[in-house]
Amino acid sequence: MSTHDRIxxxxxxxxxxGDFLRYAKQHPGVVFMRKDRIAELALSLPDVPVKAI
Structure with missing residues (x-):
């Protein structure tokens, strides 16, 4: 999830x-990552296209 500062x-x-983040942190397997780390993870998975069509 990502939020824009003005919205x-x-x-x-x-x-x-804040309530949601406190709730989510209580559950095993929930991770919080920066957008660059999410992109790196996605690109490391098999069958993920690297170039846009």
């Missing part, structure tokens, strides 16, 4: 996002 930055949304 996700309202006080109510920040609270809900």
């Amino acid at each position: 996700g930055g309202t006080p109510a949304r920040v609270k809900v996002l």
Whole structure:
């Protein structure tokens, strides 16, 4: 999940996002990664095209 600062930055949304992150962290197997690490992971998987069509 990713949020834009002007959309996700309202006080109510920040609270809900914080609540969700605290909840998600309690579950095994849940990971938090930066976008660059997600891209590296995706590109390392088999059958993932590297070039756009």
